Amino acid sequence: MKKEMIKLLLSHNVISEEEAERLDLINDESIEESIKELGFGKTEHITKEKICENLETEEIAKEILCFRKVFSTNSIAKFLANHSAEEGTVLISEIQTNARGRLGKKWEAPEGGVWMSLILRPQVPPARIGLITLATGVAIAKSIRSLGVDAKIKWPNDVLIHGKKISGVLTEVNATFNEIDWIVVGIGIDSNLKLDDFSEDIRIGTTTLTEELPTKVDENELIAIFLNEFEKVYQLYKDGEIETIL
Numbered sequence: 584m585k586k587e588m589i590k591l592l593l594s595h596n597v598i599s600e601e602e603a604e605r606l607d608l609i610n611d612e613s614i615e616e617s618i619k620e621l622g623f624g625k626t627e628h629i630t631k632e633k634i635c636e637n638l639e640t641e642e643i644a645k646e647i648l649c650f651r652k653v654f655s656t657n658s659i660a661k662f663l664a665n666h667s668a669e670e671g672t673v674l675i676s677e678i679q680t681n682a683r684g685r686l687g688k689k690w691e692a693p694e695g696g697v698w699m700s701l702i703l704r705p706q707v708p709p710a711r712i713g714l715i716t717l718a719t720g721v722a723i724a725k726s727i728r729s730l731g732v733d734a735k736i737k738w739p740n741d742v743l744i745h746g747k748k749i750s751g752v753l754t755e756v757n758a759t760f761n762e763i764d765w766i767v768v769g770i771g772i773d774s775n776l777k778l779d780d781f782s783e784d785i786r787i788g789t790t791t792l793t794e795e796l797p798t799k800v801d802e803n804e805l806i807a808i809f810l811n812e813f814e815k816v817y818q819l820y821k822d823g824e825i826e827t828i829l
Contacts, residue, residue: 637807660700747790
């Protein structure tokens with residue numbers, strides 16, 4: 584598994600050939616620990632310990648992996664999902680260098696935002712896959728509303744404030760006709776960012792929590808709030824009762 588991870592990192596230009604050689608010499612088979620050996624895990628603001636101070640979940644976020652910078656949390660989450668990562672695993676990166684949105688669109692993920700992916704293994708009919716994006720949007724909107732900002736869902740995968748995009752969801756799936764192996768849900772929230780942090784074409788139609796609130800948000804607390812809300816709506820999703828929160 585480690586060699587596949589090294590190839591994945593190399594293919595996205597996240598590590599150099601020299602770093603790949605160093606990583607290959609590490610004996611610990613833990614992907615998280617191996618990546619941390621190269622410095623990807625030395626976060627500056629977001630930590631598992633700080634998130635857990637406000638975390639109230641039982642199933643979601645039993646495993647939280649925090650990284651300083653990766654190419655795409657969704658790509659790494661899919662790799663881990665294919666290698667038996669457990670339900671509810673959360674990957675968070677302070678920076679993503681090759682993030683993407685729906686339909687392969689570029690997603691800018693600089694420092695100051697909340698960028699994460701969840702690994703899910705719901706035992707529900709594959710026909711219900713599409714509703715997980717909506718359920719995630721509900722959890723994001725509720726989390727932002729808890730800060731005193733009126734956030735609304737725009738189908739299929741955006742959350743808006745005053746008509747401007749504040750958050751997006753990217754859902755990727757591995758499933759057969761009658762069974763879901765895994766769902767990876769990517770979440771991006773423009774939290775402590777200024778519009779100048781984005782390229783000019785992205786600024787149009789975009790807002791951030793910094794633009795909407797008088798002070799910066801505690802990103803660790805915001806992540807915990809979201810995960811708490813997500814676990815509630817995820818349970819409704821699995822129970823086939825998602826319509827009760829719409």
